[in-house]
Amino acid sequence: MRLPHSFYRRADVVATAQELLGQHVVRATADGIMRARIVETEAYNGPHDRACHAYGHRRTPRTETMYRPGGVAYVYFIYGIHHMLNVVTHEADEPYAVLIRAVEPLAGTDLMLANRKLSRLPNEQPPKGTGNGPGVLCQALGITRALDGTDLVNGTELWIEAAPYVAAAEIIASPRVGVAYAGEDARLPYRFRIRDSIWTSRAK
DNA sequence: ATGTCGATTTGCT
Protein backbone atom coordinates (compact mmCIF):
# COMPACT_ATOMS: atom_id res chain seq x y z
CA MET A 1 0.00 0.00 0.00
CA ARG A 2 1.35 3.37 -0.98
CA LEU A 3 1.21 6.22 1.47
CA PRO A 4 -1.84 8.34 0.54
CA HIS A 5 -2.07 12.06 -0.16
CA SER A 6 -3.33 12.66 3.37
CA PHE A 7 -0.02 11.43 4.78
CA TYR A 8 1.95 14.06 2.86
CA ARG A 9 -0.45 16.97 3.07
CA ARG A 10 -0.74 17.26 6.81
CA ALA A 11 0.53 20.67 7.96
CA ASP A 12 3.30 19.39 10.23
CA VAL A 13 6.51 18.64 8.38
CA VAL A 14 8.38 17.76 11.59
CA ALA A 15 5.86 15.04 12.43
CA THR A 16 5.90 13.81 8.86
CA ALA A 17 9.70 13.58 8.94
CA GLN A 18 9.44 11.28 11.96
CA GLU A 19 6.65 9.19 10.49
CA LEU A 20 8.62 8.67 7.28
CA LEU A 21 11.11 6.65 9.33
CA GLY A 22 10.46 2.97 8.68
CA GLN A 23 8.55 3.56 5.43
CA HIS A 24 9.74 1.92 2.23
CA VAL A 25 11.10 3.82 -0.74
CA VAL A 26 10.48 1.88 -3.94
CA ARG A 27 12.35 2.67 -7.14
CA ALA A 28 11.34 1.01 -10.42
CA THR A 29 13.67 1.19 -13.43
CA ALA A 30 14.11 -0.70 -16.68
CA ASP A 31 16.77 -2.78 -14.94
CA GLY A 32 14.56 -3.82 -12.05
CA ILE A 33 13.01 -2.76 -8.80
CA MET A 34 14.68 -1.60 -5.61
CA ARG A 35 13.27 -1.27 -2.12
CA ALA A 36 14.79 0.43 0.90
CA ARG A 37 13.67 1.34 4.40
CA ILE A 38 14.01 4.97 5.46
CA VAL A 39 16.20 5.22 8.57
CA GLU A 40 17.15 8.91 8.66
CA THR A 41 15.36 12.11 7.65
CA GLU A 42 15.53 15.88 8.10
CA ALA A 43 12.61 18.31 8.19
CA TYR A 44 12.77 21.64 6.32
CA ASN A 45 10.21 23.89 7.88
CA GLY A 46 9.23 26.11 4.98
CA PRO A 47 9.22 29.92 4.83
CA HIS A 48 10.32 30.43 8.43
CA ASP A 49 13.29 28.08 8.33
CA ARG A 50 16.53 29.77 7.31
CA ALA A 51 17.93 26.40 6.25
CA CYS A 52 15.06 25.80 3.81
CA HIS A 53 15.52 26.64 0.13
CA ALA A 54 12.11 28.33 0.30
CA TYR A 55 13.00 30.53 3.28
CA GLY A 56 11.10 33.79 3.10
CA HIS A 57 8.87 32.31 0.40
CA ARG A 58 11.74 32.39 -2.04
CA ARG A 59 10.29 31.16 -5.28
CA THR A 60 12.65 30.23 -8.12
CA PRO A 61 12.65 27.60 -10.87
CA ARG A 62 14.44 25.24 -8.51
CA THR A 63 12.22 25.71 -5.48
CA GLU A 64 9.00 25.67 -7.50
CA THR A 65 8.64 21.94 -6.83
CA MET A 66 8.33 22.57 -3.11
CA TYR A 67 5.27 24.73 -3.74
CA ARG A 68 3.41 21.82 -5.28
CA PRO A 69 0.86 19.85 -3.25
CA GLY A 70 2.41 17.31 -0.86
CA GLY A 71 3.18 13.91 -2.31
CA VAL A 72 5.76 14.65 -4.98
CA ALA A 73 9.54 14.27 -4.97
CA TYR A 74 11.83 17.32 -4.79
CA VAL A 75 15.18 16.34 -6.26
CA TYR A 76 18.01 18.84 -6.65
CA PHE A 77 21.70 18.77 -7.56
CA ILE A 78 24.30 20.06 -5.11
CA TYR A 79 28.08 20.57 -4.88
CA GLY A 80 28.37 19.74 -8.58
CA ILE A 81 28.25 16.06 -7.66
CA HIS A 82 25.27 14.90 -5.64
CA HIS A 83 21.54 14.63 -5.94
CA MET A 84 19.27 14.98 -2.90
CA LEU A 85 15.92 13.25 -2.54
CA ASN A 86 13.18 15.10 -0.67
CA VAL A 87 9.50 14.48 -0.07
CA VAL A 88 7.26 17.53 -0.51
CA THR A 89 4.68 18.02 2.26
CA HIS A 90 1.80 20.39 3.08
CA GLU A 91 -0.81 21.73 0.65
CA ALA A 92 -0.14 23.62 -2.59
CA ASP A 93 1.82 26.89 -2.26
CA GLU A 94 3.19 25.83 1.11
CA PRO A 95 6.87 24.99 0.53
CA TYR A 96 7.84 22.31 3.02
CA ALA A 97 9.92 19.17 2.47
CA VAL A 98 11.65 16.25 4.18
CA LEU A 99 15.16 15.26 3.10
CA ILE A 100 15.74 11.51 2.96
CA ARG A 101 19.22 11.13 4.48
CA ALA A 102 19.72 7.38 4.78
CA VAL A 103 18.05 4.11 3.87
CA GLU A 104 18.50 0.41 4.62
CA PRO A 105 18.55 -1.78 1.47
CA LEU A 106 15.78 -4.39 1.48
CA ALA A 107 15.56 -5.62 -2.11
CA GLY A 108 17.35 -5.03 -5.39
CA THR A 109 20.59 -4.59 -3.47
CA ASP A 110 22.54 -5.96 -6.44
CA LEU A 111 21.18 -3.13 -8.58
CA MET A 112 22.06 -0.55 -5.95
CA LEU A 113 25.60 -1.88 -5.77
CA ALA A 114 25.89 -1.79 -9.56
CA ASN A 115 24.68 1.82 -9.58
CA ARG A 116 27.35 2.59 -7.01
CA LYS A 117 29.93 0.61 -8.97
CA LEU A 118 30.60 -1.70 -6.04
CA SER A 119 30.76 -5.48 -6.23
CA ARG A 120 29.48 -6.26 -2.77
CA LEU A 121 28.38 -4.73 0.50
CA PRO A 122 31.40 -3.73 2.58
CA ASN A 123 32.01 -5.76 5.72
CA GLU A 124 32.72 -2.88 8.02
CA GLN A 125 30.29 -1.57 10.61
CA PRO A 126 28.53 0.55 9.77
CA PRO A 127 28.37 -0.59 6.16
CA LYS A 128 29.02 2.16 3.66
CA GLY A 129 27.86 1.87 0.13
CA THR A 130 24.19 1.82 -0.73
CA GLY A 131 22.22 3.84 1.72
CA ASN A 132 24.00 5.96 4.28
CA GLY A 133 24.06 9.55 3.15
CA PRO A 134 21.67 11.55 0.98
CA GLY A 135 23.97 11.69 -2.03
CA VAL A 136 24.96 8.05 -1.84
CA LEU A 137 21.37 6.82 -1.63
CA CYS A 138 20.39 8.79 -4.71
CA GLN A 139 23.22 7.25 -6.68
CA ALA A 140 22.32 3.76 -5.44
CA LEU A 141 18.67 4.18 -6.36
CA GLY A 142 19.38 5.91 -9.66
CA ILE A 143 17.66 9.13 -8.63
CA THR A 144 18.46 12.32 -10.56
CA ARG A 145 16.72 15.58 -11.38
CA ALA A 146 14.82 13.69 -14.05
CA LEU A 147 12.66 12.57 -11.11
CA ASP A 148 12.12 16.07 -9.73
CA GLY A 149 8.38 16.54 -9.32
CA THR A 150 7.61 12.84 -9.63
CA ASP A 151 4.21 11.90 -8.23
CA LEU A 152 4.84 9.61 -5.26
CA VAL A 153 1.18 8.62 -4.97
CA ASN A 154 0.34 7.67 -8.56
CA GLY A 155 3.70 7.61 -10.36
CA THR A 156 5.45 4.55 -11.80
CA GLU A 157 9.12 5.33 -11.22
CA LEU A 158 9.40 6.23 -7.56
CA TRP A 159 6.99 5.90 -4.67
CA ILE A 160 6.73 5.18 -0.94
CA GLU A 161 4.90 2.22 0.57
CA ALA A 162 3.48 2.08 4.07
CA ALA A 163 5.31 0.10 6.74
CA PRO A 164 4.98 0.17 10.54
CA TYR A 165 5.82 3.47 12.20
CA VAL A 166 8.94 3.64 14.31
CA ALA A 167 8.13 4.17 18.00
CA ALA A 168 9.06 7.57 19.44
CA ALA A 169 11.43 5.89 21.89
CA GLU A 170 13.42 4.52 18.95
CA ILE A 171 13.88 7.92 17.31
CA ILE A 172 16.88 10.14 17.99
CA ALA A 173 16.46 13.85 17.23
CA SER A 174 19.49 16.07 16.64
CA PRO A 175 20.52 19.19 14.71
CA ARG A 176 20.64 19.02 10.95
CA VAL A 177 23.81 18.51 8.96
CA GLY A 178 25.52 21.04 6.72
CA VAL A 179 23.31 24.01 7.46
CA ALA A 180 25.65 26.21 9.51
CA TYR A 181 24.69 29.17 7.31
CA ALA A 182 21.19 29.04 8.83
CA GLY A 183 22.19 30.77 12.07
CA GLU A 184 19.91 29.97 15.00
CA ASP A 185 17.85 27.62 12.88
CA ALA A 186 20.88 25.36 12.44
CA ARG A 187 20.35 24.27 16.04
CA LEU A 188 16.78 23.08 15.60
CA PRO A 189 16.45 19.32 16.30
CA TYR A 190 15.03 18.46 12.90
CA ARG A 191 17.23 15.50 12.05
CA PHE A 192 15.69 12.15 12.93
CA ARG A 193 17.18 8.69 12.85
CA ILE A 194 16.37 5.24 14.08
CA ARG A 195 18.33 4.62 17.26
CA ASP A 196 19.73 1.19 16.61
CA SER A 197 20.04 1.26 12.86
CA ILE A 198 23.52 0.65 11.50
CA TRP A 199 22.42 2.18 8.21
CA THR A 200 22.24 5.84 9.21
CA SER A 201 24.80 8.40 8.07
CA ARG A 202 27.82 9.31 10.11
CA ALA A 203 27.13 11.59 13.07
CA LYS A 204 28.74 14.99 12.88
C1' DA B 1 27.96 38.33 -17.86
C1' DT B 2 30.20 37.07 -13.77
C1' DG B 3 31.20 35.55 -8.96
C1' DT B 4 29.91 32.98 -4.94
C1' DC B 5 28.72 29.00 -2.63
C1' DG B 6 26.13 24.94 -1.48
C1' DA B 7 20.61 20.22 2.75
C1' DT B 8 28.03 16.03 0.34
C1' DT B 9 31.43 12.52 -0.24
C1' DT B 10 35.91 10.86 -0.53
C1' DG B 11 40.64 10.32 0.05
C1' DC B 12 44.81 11.87 1.82
C1' DT B 13 47.51 13.87 5.86
Add this chain to the structure above:
DNA sequence: GCAAATCGACATA
Protein backbone atom coordinates in the same frame (compact mmCIF):
# COMPACT_ATOMS: atom_id res chain seq x y z
C1' DG C 1 40.75 16.53 10.31
C1' DC C 2 40.70 18.93 6.02
C1' DA C 3 40.23 20.11 1.39
C1' DA C 4 39.21 18.95 -3.42
C1' DA C 5 35.82 17.72 -6.74
C1' DT C 6 32.49 20.06 -9.93
C1' DC C 7 28.40 22.60 -11.75
C1' DG C 8 24.27 25.01 -11.62
C1' DA C 9 21.28 28.11 -9.04
C1' DC C 10 21.08 32.49 -7.61
C1' DA C 11 22.32 37.33 -6.76
C1' DT C 12 24.29 41.28 -8.49
C1' DA C 13 25.44 44.43 -12.41
